[in-house]
Amino acid sequence: xxxxxxxxxxxxxxxxxxNEIQKKDGSYEYRYIDMSGExxxxxxxxxxxxxxxxxxxxxxxxxxxxxxxxxxxxxxxxDPYGGNLTVVELCERYLSTLVGLRETTKSCHRTAxxxxxxxxxxxxxxxxVHVSDAKLFLIKLQKVNGKKYxxxxxxxxxxxxxxxxxxxxxxxxxxPFDWPLANVLIDDSHTRDAISREMERKFLxxxxxxxxxxxxxxxxxxxxxxxxxxxxxxxxxxxxINFKKREIKITKQLQYKRxxxxxxxxxxxxxxxxxxxMSQEVNKSLKHDVSSRIxxxxxxxxxGYTGFIWLNYRAxxxxxxxxxYEWNKWFNNAVEKHNNIYKLQLPHITPHIxxxxxxxxxxxxxxxxxxLQYLMGHADIGVTMxxxxxxxxxxxxxxxxxxxxx
Numbered sequence: 001x002x003x004x005x006x007x008x009x010x011x012x013x014x015x016x017x018x019n020e021i022q023k024k025d026g027s028y029e030y031r032y033i034d035m036s037g038e039x040x041x042x043x044x045x046x047x048x049x050x051x052x053x054x055x056x057x058x059x060x061x062x063x064x065x066x067x068x069x070x071x072x073x074x075x076x077x078x079d080p081y082g083g084n085l086t087v088v089e090l091c092e093r094y095l096s097t098l099v100g101l102r103e104t105t106k107s108c109h110r111t112a113x114x115x116x117x118x119x120x121x122x123x124x125x126x127x128x129v130h131v132s133d134a135k136l137f138l139i140k141l142q143k144v145n146g147k148k149y150x151x152x153x154x155x156x157x158x159x160x161x162x163x164x165x166x167x168x169x170x171x172x173x174x175x176p177f178d179w180p181l182a183n184v185l186i187d188d189s190h191t192r193d194a195i196s197r198e199m200e201r202k203f204l205x206x207x208x209x210x211x212x213x214x215x216x217x218x219x220x221x222x223x224x225x226x227x228x229x230x231x232x233x234x235x236x237x238x239x240x241i242n243f244k245k246r247e248i249k250i251t252k253q254l255q256y257k258r259x260x261x262x263x264x265x266x267x268x269x270x271x272x273x274x275x276x277x278m279s280q281e282v283n284k285s286l287k288h289d290v291s292s293r294i295x296x297x298x299x300x301x302x303x304g305y306t307g308f309i310w311l312n313y314r315a316x317x318x319x320x321x322x323x324x325y326e327w328n329k330w331f332n333n334a335v336e337k338h339n340n341i342y343k344l345q346l347p348h349i350t351p352h353i354x355x356x357x358x359x360x361x362x363x364x365x366x367x368x369x370x371x372l373q374y375l376m377g378h379a380d381i382g383v384t385m386x387x388x389x390x391x392x393x394x395x396x397x398x399x400x401x402x403x404x405x406x
Contacts, residue, residue, distance in 0.1 A: 010047060020047075020063065026054065028063040032070055035077070035170055042066050073127075077170055085171065087129065087159075088113070088122040094162035102265065103257055112155040115147075126166055134159070134176040135184050142185050149187045156181055194360035195347055200224055203346055206338045213334045218289035219310050219327065220334075223351050225282045227358030227376055230324040230351035231255060232272075235264060238290060238307040246278040248286075250377065254302065256323055264303040269379040276375060327351050356387075363387045 007015050010022040021029045031041050044063040045053045053059045060066075085093070095109055116122040121137045138156065141147040160177040167175045195203075207213045207220055223233060231253035240249045251273050253265045267273055278286065289309060299306045300320045308321040331349050339345045355376075362372050373384040 014047065017064075017067075020067075022047075030063055030067050030070075032074070035074070042070070085126050085166070086123045087126060088116055090126050090166055091116060091158055091162045094165050095158070097165070102268070103263065104255055104265075107257055108154050109158060111151075112158045115141075115151070115155055116158075126163070126172055129163075129172075129176050131174070131176045131179065135179070138181070138185060142188075149185055152185060153181060193353070194357040195349060195353060197361065199346060200357060202344070203335070203338070203349060206346075207334055210334070210337070213330070213337070216327075216330050216334070218285050219322070220331070220354070221285050222282065222289075223327075223354035224357060225279065225285075226276060227355045227362075228276075229253065229355065229377070230327055231265075232267075232377075233327075233351070234308075234310065234321055234323060235305075236309050237305055238309060241286060241290070241309075243283065243287060246283050248276040248278060250274050250276060252305070254308075254321055254323070260317060262302045262320065262323075264305055267377065269377075271373075271379040272377040274374060274377055324351065359384070359387045 008020075009015055010028070011026065016022065019031045021031070023029060027043055027045050028047050029041050029043050031039065034040050042063065044060045044066065045051075045057050046060070046062040048064055049062045051062060091113060095113070098109075101109075119137070119141075121133075124133070138152055141152050141155075142149065156177060160175065163172065163175045163177050166172045204217070204221060204224065208217045219233065222228070223230070226248070228250060232250050235252045235254035236248070240251070241247075242249075250267070253267060253272075254262060255265050256262050286309075293309065293311070294313065296311070296319050298319075300308065300311070300318075302308075302321065310322040312320055312322045312326060328350055331351065335346045335349050359372065359376055362375070363369075369381065369384055372387075373381050376384060378384045
């Protein structure tokens with residue numbers, strides 16, 4: 001070694017680069033300034049990859065390997081320190097920025113986060129997640145774990161904006177979840193297409209005449225003939241009905257959260273608050289439902305509301321209004337029973353399909369789009385108009401025949 005050599009060296013005589021230090025205990029330190037101007041340091045017992053970690057000391061990547069990653073990240077304008085967040089930590093951080101959410105949305109977010117916490121992917125460092133990793137993780141959830149497309153769609157609805165936030169905060173170079181989900185996963189969810197008038201009649205006839213399912217007939221009929229949301233049906237009280245004027249006031253929704261707690265929630269938009277006219281058949285059916293309703297000794301109360309039209313008398317925790325998931329179950333069970341008896345099979349039917357069917361039938365009947373938008377409680381006319389664009393060739397042919405063009 002030259003006598004006048006003033007270059008800093010480690011205990012093995014190797015020249016140390018700028019900002020590299022060997023401490024008294026033999027470990028190495030590299031100091032740098034991060035994206036926000038803060039002083040940071042990283043440590044390792046090894047300067048280069050060929051060095052051995054001293055016995056009993058924690059093994060980490062070599063200091064110079066970590067230096068390269070930091071310099072590369074800083075050159076690209078990415079904060080190398082922020083990339084140490086795990087996927088779960090990032091999602092929790094993202095969800096903490098959301099305010100004013102409806103309870104139903106919060107519930108979906110909790111479910112997504114709980115799913116993520118059960119997967120090893122949730123504990124990967126966000127800087128180590130690439131596009132292929134993101135795709136393979138969601139494919140695994142569907143093919144190996146048996147998760148439904150809808151559940152994965154909700155999870156991706158948290159992951160994509162969370163990683164987008166990380167990208168905008170300069171924590172990562174690219175959002176690994178920024179791609180169309182339908183290009184990677186098989187959409188195994190049931191379509192929400194409207195059913196034909198014939199299928200509607202067959203289903204309602206079966207329900208009305210069935211010894212067990214006839215108890216749900218009036219509610220199912222109401223859904224098909226008014227197009228209300230299932231949460232709106234569950235929230236209906238006797239005071240919402242004016243039989244004299246044949247009007248139904250839709251002002252609220254019945255929801256439930258963890259622990260079986262029921263609560264009343266206002267519609268998502270002002271458009272959801274509306275007064276619906278009753279047809280003669282709906283008026284007759286609803287009168288029958290109200291008159292045949294068994295008046296309980298103590299009416300269930302939810303957030304000050306009472307007199308709910310549709311009650312579940314068999315609920316485990318006592319008398320309460322019916323809930324959306326129960327109607328879904330009753331529809332599914334009725335369809336299953338019908339299809340086990342008859343050769344002509346009924347399609348999948350849910351309360352939401354009833355809503356689609358009503359909307360489709362009104363559009364086929366030539367109802368003005370703005371009137372239909374009001375009845376459906378759609379905030380966006382585009383949602384209503386989408387029904388008109390899916391009417392099909394048969395409806396188009398019928399309309400042309402009516403106008404004398406065919």
